[in-house]
Amino acid sequence: SQKIEQNSEALNIQEGKTATLTCNYTNYSPAYLQWYRQDPGRGPVFLLLIRENEKEKRKERLKVTFDTTLKQSLFHITASQPADSATYLCALDLGSSASKIIFGSGTRLSIRP
Amino acid sequence: EPEVTQTPSHQVTQMGQEVILRCVPISNHLYFYWYRQILGQKVEFLVSFYNNEISEKSEIFDDQFSVERPDGSNFTLKIRSTKLEDSAMYFCASSEDRDDEKLFFGSGTQLSVL
Numbered sequence: 001s002q003k004i005e006q007n008s009e010a011l012n013i014q015e016g017k018t019a020t021l022t023c024n025y026t027n028y029s030p031a032y033l034q035w036y037r038q039d040p041g042r043g044p045v046f047l048l049l050i051r052e053n054e055k056e057k058r059k060e061r062l063k064v065t066f067d068t069t070l071k072q073s074l075f076h077i078t079a080s081q082p083a084d085s086a087t088y089l090c091a092l093d094l095g096s097s098a099s100k101i102i103f104g105s106g107t108r109l110s111i112r113p
Numbered sequence: 114e115p116e117v118t119q120t121p122s123h124q125v126t127q128m129g130q131e132v133i134l135r136c137v138p139i140s141n142h143l144y145f146y147w148y149r150q151i152l153g154q155k156v157e158f159l160v161s162f163y164n165n166e167i168s169e170k171s172e173i174f175d176d177q178f179s180v181e182r183p184d185g186s187n188f189t190l191k192i193r194s195t196k197l198e199d200s201a202m203y204f205c206a207s208s209e210d211r212d213d214e215k216l217f218f219g220s221g222t223q224l225s226v227l
Binding site for chain 2: 032034036038041042043044045046049089091093095099100101102103104105106
């Protein structure tokens, strides 16, 4: 069956460093992959979408890569700040003819001052 | 900025009772979704809805669940006979189209079944 795995449950890094989060998937070839941010008690907030024909996408301090051979996406936050502390989710549309966007279990990122 | 609104923010109910969770998606969006998140666990897909019918549903979305778009603005999730394990945060989401499926989430309804 299809699986989405975010390898680190939690990641704790020093302010100013680059945070790198990993999302792996199996038994599927998605047309695109998304990353969301979720704060405690709130709904996920869309950050970036990367398509299968794109190797890399950037938005301000965020960068996403997508390797369809490795079936992996990396999510980077450069010059990390305590305000970046949150849970980050990757998501894939596993629907065949219709939309079925499934989330990974998330990585809880903590940036210490 | 347009947003998805959900009511109520908290709902407490007795086991076996029916609950209706309400959502107003963003007005020009065409795809609607319900997700749930049990405390400390992942965001789980329940159902997607397009063109006034269910597009996809998960194994969680059994006969006890139903969705409806009763008018041009509201999108509801009904649980007919709640169970203790239905206690969770329920999120509604909407997206503009299938090709660029950024999901916009509401702030959720915390359902507690006693």
